[in-house]
Amino acid sequence: MSRSVLVTGGNRGIGLAIARAFADAGDDVAVTYRTGEPPKELTDLGCLAVRCDITDPEQVEGAYKEIEEKQGPVEVLVANAGVTRDQLLLRMSEKDFSTVLETNLTGTFRVVKRATKRMLRARTGRIVLISSVVGLLGSAGQANYAASKAGLIGFARSIARELGSRNITCNVIAPGFVDTDMTKALSDEQRANIVEQVPLGRYAQPEEVAASVRFLASDEAAYITGAVIPVDGGLGMGH
Template identity: 60%
Template structure:
């Protein structure tokens, strides 16, 4: 069945791969983006998830074209890396607001339409760093860990209405973000990955595709690792 889908941060990397996967499954896909060019082939809406009015405007645009989003994938996020001792309050709050509070804003705006239909899929893109921690990324790791508590609380709040809420946990994935890693840190993480390689955005998108499919209707509150074995057991 064709659904209305919205992917935040859908103009590159994992978000773009997810948008393409959902479109390939026949869904009507809208994407949000904050910077860079708008992706072609989708309804694209510029949106900063730290701005509640911008989030509302993005949903209204998607609703006007595709109907209320029934599949919402929260992928938008930023990094502002530094050791906590030298981290400014501005960088601490910016990452928490974009990655965690922004995801909550998106979910809150999405649920009204899902509740009316008694059907919905919420998927939050976290990170293995939220479980393992990472030096210089206390703000990022905390924001990504917080998504698990957010998703599982929503699973309890919304499950009786046919709405699932899950987390996908990427490991080291071939996106722009890993180009910013120190090569020694990258090699260290690959060495701790059982498959001995970096993953692809399409492999993450495949997990999102499963969680948003009708067949995953009995899966909620789950954390699905797409890590190649990095961080097993965490």
């Protein structure tokens, strides 16, 4: 049976791959995007594209109402939307720090809280948060991003304890370096230096992250909650 799935930030990169994976499996998929226009691929897949800035509570509420009207209450939530404002600590502004925390952590709080209202009534649900290996091992110049992504882990495990008795699971995926437009913009030297740190010696493909997300949302993963699944080629081992 198809489920109602929401992927925040599902218009490109990892989020688009996740949306594609659920749509290919026959689920009804909605994606949020903040700016520009959603890619034609989403329309071709039959996905519902909803403009929503997750830093705005009213937009979050409006997005959920549209999704519930068009494809039913969200049964699977993938909180993927996020931003970066990289800078060394001494040069990082208050705005650089607060913008990243407001989007990556507080924004996730908003979309999860809204989804769980209906999940609690249904006594079932799957929540997957997209964190990062950076949230586990840190990264110079990314104190704001690392803090936000580490915060998702504590948040997810608290939610897992709160909602487990209602058959609602909450897990975390922690991707490493993924082959997206963002990483393709790096120089060949930068890409080579990154790959040297990865035991498997390559970048992840977005589809590999998406496969792990789909597994955590499946019946086969019904007894997994509060887990952090690294999809990082071994980069974060020991963290």
